[in-house]
Amino acid sequence: MDLHFSADDEAFRAEARAWLTEALDGEFAVVRGRGGPGDEHSLFDERLAWEQHLGAHGWVGVGWPAADGGRDLSLHQQVIWYEEYARAQGPGRLGHIGEGLVGPTVIHFGTDEQRARFLPGIRAGTELWCQGYSEPDAGSDLANISTRAERDGDGWVLHGQKVWTSLAQWAQWCFVLARTDRQAPKHRGISFFMVPMDQPGIEIRPIRQVTGTAEFNEVFFDGARATDADLIGGVDQGWGVAMGLLAFERGASTLGQQLAFRNELDAVVQGLRSSGRLDDPVVRQRVVRLHAGLEIMRWNTLRVLSTSADTPREALITKLYWASWHRALGELAVDAAGAWGLVGDPAAAERAGAEPSGHSAGASPAGDELTDAQRLFLFTRSDTIYGGSNQIQRTIIGERGLGLPREPRQEDP
Known part of the structure; x- marks a missing residue:
């Protein structure tokens, strides 16, 4: 286990630290240290502008391959970036689900067309994502989901409920685990869909927490639609994609x-x-x-x-x-x-x-x-x-x- 940083790594640290200091001492000083635990609802517009500022300067997807718009940084340099971000008290990231979960999953499991479709909005900070995993009756058993997706022509229709969905009230997209074969064993017959949130058939109900905020939500799918192009990894192959995503976390x-x-x-x-x-x-x-x-x-x-x-x-x-x-x-x-x-x-x-x-x-x-x-x-x-x-x-x-x-x-x- 080599924990030493090279001269190039330290030069990168200096670059990251200088950029963060200038940005967070300037127009984005108001978001410094905000958006952490119990404060996720604060300064949404300002933090969204910060997300887009990061994207415009190449600080989103720093570990992604260059071919997918990332910086292709080494593991050491990724560690340095995240450490310097925290040391500078960078605000809680609105795009962390897209950058940390969706992006690597699409890069690993998606097609060329899906990478071209989903990654640019994440990099630019213009498209936010939420996670459609947990359900009221599934507890910690993710494979026990009952949300279903049924074939309808050249697409899919979703019915079911997700809960504890962070950022759903602001997200443009949700990745959803849904059962596509109800006869298969519970770890099979599951598919992984990218579902646009701005459509009929989706209802979002905020859940007010004991902190007084409502970061979490219930999300109800009642006829919401997804296409085959929104399916990552193939029909009934969603469990492996879901586990891969959790590893990226x-x-x-x-x-x-x-x-x-x-x-x-x-x-x-x-x-x-x-x-x-x-x-x-x-x-x-x-x-x-x-x-x-x-x-x-x-x-x-x-x-x-x-x-x-x-x-x-x-x-x-x-x-x-x-x-x-x-x-x-x-x-x-x-x-x-x-x-x-x-x-x-x-x-x-x-x-x-x-x-x-x-x-x-x-x-x-x-x-x-x-x-x-x-x-x-x-x-x-x-x-x-x-x-x-x-x-x-x-x-x-x-x-x-x-x-x-x-x-x-x-x-x-």
Whole structure:
């Protein structure tokens, strides 16, 4: 595992850092640090303009092949870009689903025509994407989907419901797993469709979260249409495409995520230092454990990215580890505020001469009245659920990593 950066890599780091500094100190200063956990709804128009600014300057799809409009950067340079983006407190990306999931999937599984059709809008930041995987009755069992696509002439008609669909209210496209053969075993008979969102037969209902925001949505398909040209990987071949897409989710961008975690940890530590609570040995121990956990997370990710194996065993622990770590950070963030962490911002309360945010003692704030610590705490509870719950991740580790007997399946006799 070679973790050293070459002179060319360091020159690239300087280029990326200079560009980000100039852009985020200038017209895009308003979006610096915005759009993170619990803040995904903020400054949409400004962040969309930022997405298009990134695209115009060649900073979208940096790891894509040059033939597909990317920079074809090495793995080391991709790591550098994501690290520098997080270090500069670049805003939460509106195009991350398109760039990180859809783009690599189309490049790997799509036809030449599909690459020419779908990739330019992602690179330019003009087309946003959302993910049509989860369903109300499927839980963490993705293969248990019931959304169906039925052949109708030279196209397909979709019926069903998806849930927890991030960015659906803003997206132009949704990639949808749908069952095209209801008689086949559940991991077969599934197809992977690219579905335009602006059409009859699609209803989007925002889901208001405990953070007060509505990043997630329910999406109902009632006669929405897709064509054969919207089908990635062929009829009934969607399961392999879906698993390939999830593998792309664990790429170099995870190191940028970890730098964002570092920024959050630093902010929490600063709050503890200002309040004097960092002198408490129990609190200091929690901080040290979080610091050590973040270092372990980084080294394990670098080890995974450095291996040639398709699915190294070390990769199996990644989601479980970072989700649990982030949840612990959210807990420390609220604890750091003491009793005020339960009710609101003490500075705001002092200015108003009343209880924080106008709440009575013991009441809980909601929506825009939440503090940053409260948003972090509430959002990080979901980290251990979405993208595969902690329980599912432990099953994967046990069966695939440790070779333990598999859990009983519904189809088992």
